[in-house]
Amino acid sequence: MRGVLLTEHGGPEVLGCTGIPDPEPKAGQVLVELRTAGINRRDALIRGGIGPGYRPHLPVILGSDGAGIRRDTGEEVIILPSLRWGDDDACPGPDYAVLGGGPDGGTYAELIAVDEACLFPKPRHLAWAEAGALSLSGLTAYRALFTVGRLRRGQTLVILGAGSGVSLIALQLAVKAGARVAVTSSSEDKLRLAEEMGAAVGVDYTVPDWELRLRDEIGEADLVLDSVGSTLQESVLLLRRGGAVLSMGGTGDSGIVSDFDIRTLYLQHKRILGTAMGSPRDFAGFLEMVSDGDIDPVIDSVYPLDEVAEAHSQLDSNLRFGKIVLSME
Ligand SMILES: NC(=O)c1ccc[n+]([C@@H]2O[C@H](COP(=O)([O-])OP(=O)(O)OC[C@H]3O[C@@H](n4cnc5c(N)ncnc54)[C@H](OP(=O)(O)O)[C@@H]3O)[C@@H](O)[C@H]2O)c1
Structure with a gap:
């Protein structure tokens, strides 16, 4: 072969x-x-x-x-x-x-x-x-959002890096589930395309204090899907009390997080949940959502x-x- x-x-x-x-x-x-x-x-x-x-x-x-x-x-x-x-x-x-x-x-x-x-x-x-x-991106996104994050209709989700393969399928799944989704990207074109796919808000993460701009636009988030890693502090700041960062990648700075103030986490009862890929049950759940025909x-x-x-x-x-x-x- x-x-x-x-x-x-x-x-x-x-x-x-x-x-x-x-x-x-x-x-x-x-x-x-x-x-x-x-x-x-x-x-x-x-x-x-x-x-x-x-x-x-x-x-x-x-x-x-x-x-x-x-x-x-x-x-x-x-x-x-x-x-x-x-x-x-x-x-x-x-x-x-x-x-x-x-x-x-x-x-x-x-x-x-x-x-x-x-x-x-x-x-x-x-x-x-x-x-x-x-397979890999959909499985990862499905498990992060639904099995680990327990995303529900009406909740607010932030997805970092709209251009990523996992981010795009996560956007489609979350919109289908009735969540309000905000995205970040370094590209205005990608932000516009993400908004066409149902994102409510898009913010350029190369602009200083992008997380404050995002919070002004959407308020506090229930969940942040973070595949970047080096953004952990900003992700935690975006959350409501009791909300969770779904940590699933380390694209930024080889996954090294520096200058993280742990008090921004525990005093607000916020959580960081690690997740990678998914089980056969996650895959079946993901394919069921896709098979309805409105996710390509x-x-x-x-x-x-x-x-x-x-x-x-x-x-x-x-x-x-x-x-x-x-x-x-
Ligand atoms: N845990 C798991 O099971 C699992 C599974 C799949 C992937 N991953 C990990 O998840 C990450 C993404 O994977 P992928 O295949 O989707 O990657 P990818 O398609 O290569 O996406 C990379 C994207 O990350 C975004 N990005 C880079 N630096 C950023 C920053 N500082 N802030 C916000 N966004 C930033 C960029 O988005 P823009 O172009 O929009 O700026 C870039 O297009 C990788 O680290 C990968 O190893 C983990």
């Missing part, structure tokens, strides 16, 4: 499509003929070998998101990237792994052998590019598998709005 085997860490130029042996399904696994694979920030972190959680034993086939056709039944499926979550819905067990981080092969390939338990029916209304772009993931661009290096350059450029997808067709 053709696939993208990461053999050394580095920039987009280390990625290329080559001929590699077809995967052999183990017990409990089935072969899926992949049609599309979404690209996530995680893939770029593994490509660069950035951070302790992102240096798997090489070589490895990248890719956590994928959609395709089961070779045994012909069914159209979408792949859950959480492997071996375990029995406790509160957090994953010791055997847990994320697809595309080795040793199992990921989705940047024409074929994948994957646990049957990770296969879910593809929502019928989605095109292949949309279905392949959905936003696609920035689609690249043939051969152009994987160009696709990763686009991810690094920060000019994109929505998901970047590799196509095997």
Whole structure:
């Protein structure tokens, strides 16, 4: 088959499509003929070998998101990237792994052998590019907002970084659930597009005291979805008493938080809740919301598998709005 085997860490130029042996399904696994694979920030972190959680034993086939056709039944499926979550819905067990981080092969390939338990029916209304772009970001957003954050109709949610893949699907899910959503972005264009998708307010986070401007516009927030990390102090300041930061990423300053005044947290009964990816139950809940037909993931661009290096350059450029997808067709 053709696939993208990461053999050394580095920039987009280390990625290329080559001929590699077809995967052999183990017990409990089935072969899926992949049609599309979404690209996530995680893939770029593994490509660069950035951070302790992102240096798997090489070589490895990248890719956590994928959609395709089961070779045994012909069914159209979408792949859950959480492997071996375990029995406790509160957090994953010791055997847990994320697809595309080795040793199992990921989705940047024409074929994948994957646990049957990770296969879910593809929502019928989605095109292949949309279905392949959905899993990791949607799963993460759904668990953060609903399982961990318990977001309810009428509540106010702030989402940091409207351009992020997780942020956009979180915006769509929260609007569908009847929340009032405010977003931040460094780009006026992205703010406008987020407002077209249902955001009530958008604020440029490159402007000094952006959090005060945001609070003037929306009042206090029930929840802040924070994938940036270095913004923790501002996120806590945006909350109402008893509200919660949903902490799920460290895009800013490599996830290091400095100058945090802990009194702004405990004296106001505010909380910081960590969350990562999600369980099979979260994925089923997410797909149920998507299957109603009114949530279509936003696609920035689609690249043939051969152009994987160009696709990763686009991810690094920060000019994109929505998901970047590799196509095997
Ligand atoms: N916990 C999990 O399970 C999980 C799952 C997926 C992702 N993540 C993490 O979540 C983060 C986002 O992932 P992604 O794939 O959605 O990334 P992404 O698509 O690469 O998004 C990055 C976006 O972050 C925004 N940003 C950067 N610095 C910011 C700042 N100081 N304030 C506000 N926004 C800022 C930018 O938005 P604008 O372009 O709008 O300015 C940028 O487009 C990453 O750190 C990733 O590792 C965690």
